[in-house]
Structure formats: structure tokens, C-alpha cells
Amino acid sequence: MKRDCSGFDIAPWELRWCGLDLDALHRTESIFALSNGHIGLRGSFEEGEPVGKPGTYLNGFYEKREFPYAEGGYGYPGDGQTMVNVTDGKIIRLLVEDEPLDMRYGKAVEHERVLDFRSGTLRRTTVWTSPTGRNVRINSERLVSFTDRALAAIRYEVEPLDGDMDLVIQSDLLANEPVPTQAGDPRLAAVLDRPLVSDFSAARDFSAVLAHHTRRSGLRMAAGMHHELSVTETPRCDIHAEDDLARLTVAVDVAQGDKLCLTKYLAYGWSSRRSTPALRAQVDAALAAGLETGWDELLTRQRQYLDNFWEHADIEIDGDPELQQAVRFAMFHVLQAGARGETRAIPAKGLTGPGYDGHAFWDTETFVLPVLMYTNPIAAGDALRWRHATLDQARQRAHELGQPGAMFPWRSINGEEGSGYWPTGTAAVHVNADIADAVVRYLAATGDEQFETECGVELLVETARLWAGLGHFDAAGAFRIDRVTGPDEYSALADNNAYTNLMAQQNLHEAAEACVRRPEIARRLRVEDAEIAAWRDAAKRMALPYNSDLGVHEQSEGCTRHARWDFAATPPEKYPLLLNYHYFDLYRKQVVKQADLTLAMYLRPEMFTPEQKARNFEYYEALTVRDSSLSACPQSVLAAEVGHLGLAYAYFGEAALTDLHDLHRNVSNGLHIASLAGTWICCVGGFGGMRTSGGRLCFAPRLPGELDRLAFRIIWRDSRIAVEITRETATYRLLSGASLTLRHHGEPFELTAAPVTLAIPELPVKPAPALPEGRAPYDRRQARNSGTKP
Numbered sequence: 001m002k003r004d005c006s007g008f009d010i011a012p013w014e015l016r017w018c019g020l021d022l023d024a025l026h027r028t029e030s031i032f033a034l035s036n037g038h039i040g041l042r043g044s045f046e047e048g049e050p051v052g053k054p055g056t057y058l059n060g061f062y063e064k065r066e067f068p069y070a071e072g073g074y075g076y077p078g079d080g081q082t083m084v085n086v087t088d089g090k091i092i093r094l095l096v097e098d099e100p101l102d103m104r105y106g107k108a109v110e111h112e113r114v115l116d117f118r119s120g121t122l123r124r125t126t127v128w129t130s131p132t133g134r135n136v137r138i139n140s141e142r143l144v145s146f147t148d149r150a151l152a153a154i155r156y157e158v159e160p161l162d163g164d165m166d167l168v169i170q171s172d173l174l175a176n177e178p179v180p181t182q183a184g185d186p187r188l189a190a191v192l193d194r195p196l197v198s199d200f201s202a203a204r205d206f207s208a209v210l211a212h213h214t215r216r217s218g219l220r221m222a223a224g225m226h227h228e229l230s231v232t233e234t235p236r237c238d239i240h241a242e243d244d245l246a247r248l249t250v251a252v253d254v255a256q257g258d259k260l261c262l263t264k265y266l267a268y269g270w271s272s273r274r275s276t277p278a279l280r281a282q283v284d285a286a287l288a289a290g291l292e293t294g295w296d297e298l299l300t301r302q303r304q305y306l307d308n309f310w311e312h313a314d315i316e317i318d319g320d321p322e323l324q325q326a327v328r329f330a331m332f333h334v335l336q337a338g339a340r341g342e343t344r345a346i347p348a349k350g351l352t353g354p355g356y357d358g359h360a361f362w363d364t365e366t367f368v369l370p371v372l373m374y375t376n377p378i379a380a381g382d383a384l385r386w387r388h389a390t391l392d393q394a395r396q397r398a399h400e401l402g403q404p405g406a407m408f409p410w411r412s413i414n415g416e417e418g419s420g421y422w423p424t425g426t427a428a429v430h431v432n433a434d435i436a437d438a439v440v441r442y443l444a445a446t447g448d449e450q451f452e453t454e455c456g457v458e459l460l461v462e463t464a465r466l467w468a469g470l471g472h473f474d475a476a477g478a479f480r481i482d483r484v485t486g487p488d489e490y491s492a493l494a495d496n497n498a499y500t501n502l503m504a505q506q507n508l509h510e511a512a513e514a515c516v517r518r519p520e521i522a523r524r525l526r527v528e529d530a531e532i533a534a535w536r537d538a539a540k541r542m543a544l545p546y547n548s549d550l551g552v553h554e555q556s557e558g559c560t561r562h563a564r565w566d567f568a569a570t571p572p573e574k575y576p577l578l579l580n581y582h583y584f585d586l587y588r589k590q591v592v593k594q595a596d597l598t599l600a601m602y603l604r605p606e607m608f609t610p611e612q613k614a615r616n617f618e619y620y621e622a623l624t625v626r627d628s629s630l631s632a633c634p635q636s637v638l639a640a641e642v643g644h645l646g647l648a649y650a651y652f653g654e655a656a657l658t659d660l661h662d663l664h665r666n667v668s669n670g671l672h673i674a675s676l677a678g679t680w681i682c683c684v685g686g687f688g689g690m691r692t693s694g695g696r697l698c699f700a701p702r703l704p705g706e707l708d709r710l711a712f713r714i715i716w717r718d719s720r721i722a723v724e725i726t727r728e729t730a731t732y733r734l735l736s737g738a739s740l741t742l743r744h745h746g747e748p749f750e751l752t753a754a755p756v757t758l759a760i761p762e763l764p765v766k767p768a769p770a771l772p773e774g775r776a777p778y779d780r781r782q783a784r785n786s787g788t789k790p
Helices: 022-031 186-192 276-293 295-313 321-338 363-375 377-389 391-400 430-446 449-470 498-517 519-524 529-540 597-603 610-621 632-642 645-657 673-687 780-786
Strands: 008-010 014-018 039-041 056-058 062-066 079-083 092-096 107-116 121-129 135-144 151-160 165-174 196-204 207-214 220-230 236-241 245-254 260-271 315-318 709-716 719-725 729-736 740-744 747-751 756-759
Touching: 008 321, 039 135, 062 207, 092 135, 092 151, 135 295, 151 165, 151 245, 151 276, 151 295, 165 220, 165 260, 196 220, 196 245, 196 276, 207 236, 207 245, 207 276, 220 245, 220 276, 245 260, 260 276, 276 295, 295 321, 295 363, 295 709, 315 321, 315 673, 321 363, 321 377, 321 645, 321 673, 363 377, 363 430, 363 673, 363 709, 377 391, 377 430, 377 449, 391 449, 430 449, 430 498, 449 498, 449 519, 449 529, 498 519, 498 529, 498 597, 597 610, 597 632, 610 632, 632 645, 632 673, 645 673, 673 709, 719 740, 729 740, 729 747, 747 756
Parallel strands: none
Antiparallel strands: 008 014, 014 107, 039 056, 062 079, 092 165, 107 121, 121 135, 135 151, 151 260, 165 245, 196 207, 196 236, 207 220, 220 260, 236 245, 315 709, 709 719, 719 729, 729 756, 740 747
């Protein structure tokens, strides 16, 4: 079995960690996290300790906290939101002959953990020798159910290995467990210090329920547990509950050759409106359903759900086993982040850790939803419905800032702005156009007329209204959008950011088209013909800055005249730059944090000629330092399109291994869900060349020399399509649904029941573009050769 430099065995359908490394707990707890989009369980040990960062999360459940402004101002948000570590039901403590199993003591003779992408479970096997020499084997398996949204379950099995043993198991529900605070913020520490206030506790037989509410946000939650016990001897059992703890204690003598098996069912619910008794009833019902289903059937349903997902979402890679594993790991976590969110946000970290306070950003719409809409469109629609559900807050925010329409928050849990730094928060208004772009892509991919009438048109209209008010026509007749921040957060408060203007242009055009297509909705939203005409005019005359001397589009107006950052004088330890240099310096220089204009060329490809794309890409490659995990993906896609396939492959590897190799040294706070989603985009949008401009499905596939074969599947409306790419050809298959007209390297063809195989045009050899000194893509070979562990 091959092992990568980060300690994981390389296998196509699982992630296996062998051996015990307590220093790695912080990151493996994120990597081994389980979720269904509603409940999230970090991959901590069942015994509760040792632990890096404990974490049990409910999507959308948060506490409010005051922002620590040194100097406030009008329109500054007064409160932020922080995701709460809720009642922990993962804990199953074990005492062996009165000695607690603690991996810091005694000896782990054997220890491995396996995240299985097909079963949807986390398995663990440990052979532990106690400090006094007693040996036991522990096998556990846990799941967060995709089919039963409120349910999770753990099977915990103990086997004596050297004689009869007195064993005691303590199975807990624990609220307000201590959590390390982030960044030394005392206000955040205060929020996270016992954030849950007890409302109810009860225990009977093998079941218990705890109910709590948050102090400031007033959200209510309940957590429940029930147990099934299998052991030969009659155990002594006791259960009790208090405000923050419910505990089942099982004491039994287990003979050598026998096993003690505990199956623990967990149920969670929360609400901002329903009462504590109602939440308790919900949890009781979920536990009853779990018991009726049983452990074996829960496993079967989990496997069936994932079999169905992989059938139309799998990506196959020949030639790089490590990236094959990484891509499936990425797809599994993207699914976990959004599968059962159901009108909740998809946080930037999913439900894998406390990073970004559990907030959702623009990368949900730009990176994550494109993956889901072509592999799990129901989940994508649910995420967009969450945005629609927050329209009132977005309208209020626009009104507060003197603008028409809706202004969606830069970061949020509940729809209110959660960013206290406005130059890269409120000023990053491109989030409006990103939401509109996701609406347009979702409608093209699914043809979901119900969503369009209930949500889609209104989202397009209210976002378009913001652009109409935010921009203005200059003396030359161009429509300008000034003093905004694009994706590149090292260039804040710029005029005519190309990405923002291009995405706003599409937003205005698509809103006009939607109102013509759905006049009854336009009337309800009080859209007049004059407003539609104004949108069309602004879109037609949108400013797009261009430097004719350099022959490149400007990321923002005048940016190519700024002084260049001195990359040669910047040592590696000074990256990321924002942690070592003041924004006053960064904002005045040509240095790009993350792909900006490059991303625009991917999302609006029809606005650039092939020659412009090539020149633009090379110019901004020399400036982009990738201090954001969102950068490698679009750089990979455009590198593939303009002919730098080796560079595209390198960026693909960086995006895919961002978390597994902890490239940003912060995976302990949770996974980078958008970067994980970006691995799919690298494969399908980059090497597959898939574009959907104008509602048409087009492909321009090409493989880098490092890969022998790439195959992927997508859902397009009611059809399922498989694409298989080799060095010379691409084969398209219609797996189900109606025939389609597709394009291959610009040429249309009909895809019917018979597969279609087409030649891939040869690619001219191009010199590699210049990169910022010291910022080459992650080199996996060097990491392997040096034995470096992240």
C-alpha cells in the first residue's frame, strides 16, 4: 500500500490512517468529519479525549456576538454570528479494569481509521494495552445519515484479548464542552464560553434528551440518544440527566472471546420558532425511527444513497492514484456539505470545523453549486432557496446603504452581514452577481420552472436593481461601477473591477430576459418596461478596462500602472502576505491574492478571444501568489484552456491536496469546501473543457501528459451524460434521457443512444508563463522526496 507524505494510505475509495499521531489530531478531525449538511460531527475519538478541537454542529445554529470596532461608522454591522459547538453525542468512554482508555497512556499496539467514500462511514480499529498490561480491541463505526436527516449513529464494540475483564462504558450527551478560542479574541471567547442555556433534561431506560437555547440569538435545540446493547452477561445499567450532561453507564464482566457491543443512535433538531416541547418531540420521533430502522438497515440505506450518487457523479483518473483518491475525497465532502442542508447555507468549511465562524461566502455559488447542480441538483436548488429566503435582509441592507434592490452579505449564517471589515466585505458586492450567475446556471442545467417562478426571477431582479443603482454612466457613455472589491482581496476599492463588471453585465442581461420570459412575475415585482430597458442599456455599455499598450484587460481600471510587488525580496515565510504586510501596502501594488480576471475568463468565456485569454492569463500569472485556496482551481482551468497543460495539472494537484496535505496550515479549523469543489471543476471544466455559455453544453477536452485517461459523468436537465477522455480522443455517451446537441472543440454533434468518439485537436507547444518568484504550484514530488509532513 502506497502512502502519501501526509500519512494517508493511497487507495481509490477510502482514506486510511494507520498508526497513532496525537499531534495530527487537529487536522485529522477535520478530514475524518462526517456530515449530511444538517448535522456535522468532527472526527474526534469516541472516548472524548485526547481531542484537538471538539465539534458537533447544526447547520444554521449560531450565537450572536458584538463586533470589536476600534472606530465604528454608519452602516457597520453591530453583531456577527458564530457557529456553536452544540451538544456532543459522539462520546463513549471506556474503562478497562478501572483504567480509562486514553490514547495518551498505555500503548496503541494497532490503530487505524478509515473514511469510506462508498459506505459513508468512519471506521476505527484499535488494539490498546492499558498501563497495567490489559489488552482490548475496539472496533467502531459511525455515520451521519443521508436518508434520515436528523439522525446519526455509532456502533462501538469492545473485545477482551487476554482474559475476562470488567468493562465499563459511559455514553454521554455533553453540552457546553470547552472549546479552544480563535485568534485571542476575548469577545469570541465569551460567546463560546458555555453558549447553551439548559431548558430541559430527561433520561429513562436507555434514552436521554437535553434541550438548550442560546443566550443572545434565542435559537433552541434538542439532542437525544438511545442505545442498543449486546453482551452475553447481564450488565448493570444506570442512566441519569442533568442540565448539560446525560450519561448511560454500563458495567459488565466480559469473557475472553466475547464482545460488548453498544449501538448508539443520536438525533438533533433546532429552530428559531418552535418550542422546547416541539423540539423534544422531533428528537423522540427521529430516535424512534432510527430504532425501527436499525443499524444494519441504516448502513444499507447509506450505501444505496452513495451508490446512486457515485453512479452519476464519479470521476475516474488513470495515471495518478493519489489524485484519484483526492478527487473522490473532495466529492464526498462536497456532498456532505450540501446534501441535506435543505434551505440552509453551505458554509465555507461545511460542518467540519469552526473556521470562518461557520459562515457562507460567495464561493458557495461560484465553486460549490456548479458541482452540485450537475451531480446533485436538488441540493443545489435548496442552497439557492436559502439565498432567496434571506432576500428581506438583503433588501434591508441595500436600503441601509442607500441602494435599490438587494445587497447580499459578504459572509453570513442567517442572511445578515457578518463582515466587520468593509473594504473586503461590504465592498465585495460581486457576491450579488455570483448569486445571479448560479441562478442562471442552475436554470440552464435543470430547467426547474418551479424554482424560476418562486425564486429565480426575483433573485435576478433584485440583484440587477442593485447594479442599476450602484453604477453610473460617465461622460463617454460607459457604465461604470466604482470603488468595489473583486475576488482579488489585495486590490480593494477599485474602479471598474473587470470581474465585477462582467458578472454584473450578465446579471443585468439575464434579469431583463427573465422578466420578458415571465411577465406575470415582472408585474408582481413592479418591473416596468423602462427599468428593463435601463438594465439592457447598462449591460450593453458596461465598462471593461483594457491596456492597449500591454494588450491585456485590466483587472481594474489603472491597475497595470501600479508598482509591481517585489517578489524576489519576499521570503517564503512572509506568505500569506496579508499576515505580514499592511493592506495599505498591498492595495497600492500589482500583486494578486487569488485569481480574479482569470476567474472572469472562465465564467464569461464568450467575452474574450482566444488570443486575449492567452495574453491575460500570462500577465496575471506573473502577479498571482495564491494566498487563497480559491485560486488554484480557476488558474488550472484557464491554464488548460490556453494550452499550458503541465501547469494546469500542477494547479489541479494543489487544489485537490489543499486539505489532505494541509497546504495552508489551517485545516484544523475545517476543510476548504470550495477548493474541494474546485477539484471537480479542474477535471470537468479544465481538462474536460466544459462550458455552458448561452445555455449550451460544450466540451473542449485535453489531457495533460501526466494522465492517461479521465472520465466523468454529469446530469444535464433530464439526461445523464458520460465523457471519457484519452490523449487522442473523447467519447460521449448518453446514459439516459433525450438526445442532445453538444459541441466538441466548437463543432456541434448529436448525442443519441450510440456513443460518439471524436478526435482531440493537437495543441501547439507554448513556453511556460512566468510565475512570481517562490510561488510555483505545490510540488508533490519534492514533498514525497523530502518526507515532509504538513
